[in-house]
Amino acid sequence: MLAFISRFGVGLALGHVLPRLPMLVVTRGKAANARFAPHPAPVHLEPHLTARLLLMRRLWWLVLPASLIPMAFGAASLVSGNAAFGFGLWIASGWTALHRLLALVKLDVAPVRLETAQRLQAVMDRCAGDEACCAHPVPVWESEAVRCAACRSMLDPMPRPDLGRPRSDPWPVRFLRLWVADGHAMLLAEPRPPTG
Numbered sequence: 001m002l003a004f005i006s007r008f009g010v011g012l013a014l015g016h017v018l019p020r021l022p023m024l025v026v027t028r029g030k031a032a033n034a035r036f037a038p039h040p041a042p043v044h045l046e047p048h049l050t051a052r053l054l055l056m057r058r059l060w061w062l063v064l065p066a067s068l069i070p071m072a073f074g075a076a077s078l079v080s081g082n083a084a085f086g087f088g089l090w091i092a093s094g095w096t097a098l099h100r101l102l103a104l105v106k107l108d109v110a111p112v113r114l115e116t117a118q119r120l121q122a123v124m125d126r127c128a129g130d131e132a133c134c135a136h137p138v139p140v141w142e143s144e145a146v147r148c149a150a151c152r153s154m155l156d157p158m159p160r161p162d163l164g165r166p167r168s169d170p171w172p173v174r175f176l177r178l179w180v181a182d183g184h185a186m187l188l189a190e191p192r193p194p195t196g
């Protein structure tokens with residue numbers, strides 16, 4: 001019974017991790033992040049950030065086709081290999097695929113959307129134009145919102161999703177956070193107290 005549960009558990013864990021592997025590793029290298037401030041420092045709004053957001057969006061959606069591979073292995077193992085391992089693998093990767101399919105119907109479930117990049121562009125445009133918050137605006141994306149680093153004005157109440165920068169936490173915690181967050185912001189946007 002214990003062997004059954006442990007094989008099922010291993011299958012379950014692999015079924016969750018394998019489809020997310022590109023999302024968890026692709027952008028984490030030092031060279032890939034040389035242009036960005038280290039996590040968790042605020043990130044300056046600039047074209048490299050927009051490019052990174054679009055990459056994170058692609059990696060998030062890549063999970064859907066990537067989950068089909070462990071699903072197929074799980075099904076094969078269920079039929080003619082280790083049934084407990086195969087069932088765990090199949091159910092976890094199937095659940096992952098289902099989660100992404102539901103996101104296709106309800107797009108605002110995805111942590112990074114085209115709208116995210118458009119909102120950042122709108123902030124950059126405002127800062128460059130006459131509606132700027134102050135004389136020398138420095139728009140940065142903090143963990144819970146986009147703010148001006150010069151005058152501290154809130155420019156967009158959008159929490160920062162996972163941008164793929166390596167985290168400073170110790171390894172197991174870092175991996176667990178990335179896995180559990182699934183690309184989403186780890187903080188919820190807090191309503192700002194009314195000013196004035």
Ligand SMILES: [Zn+2]
Binds near residue numbers: 137148149152153
């Ligand atoms: Zn400002």
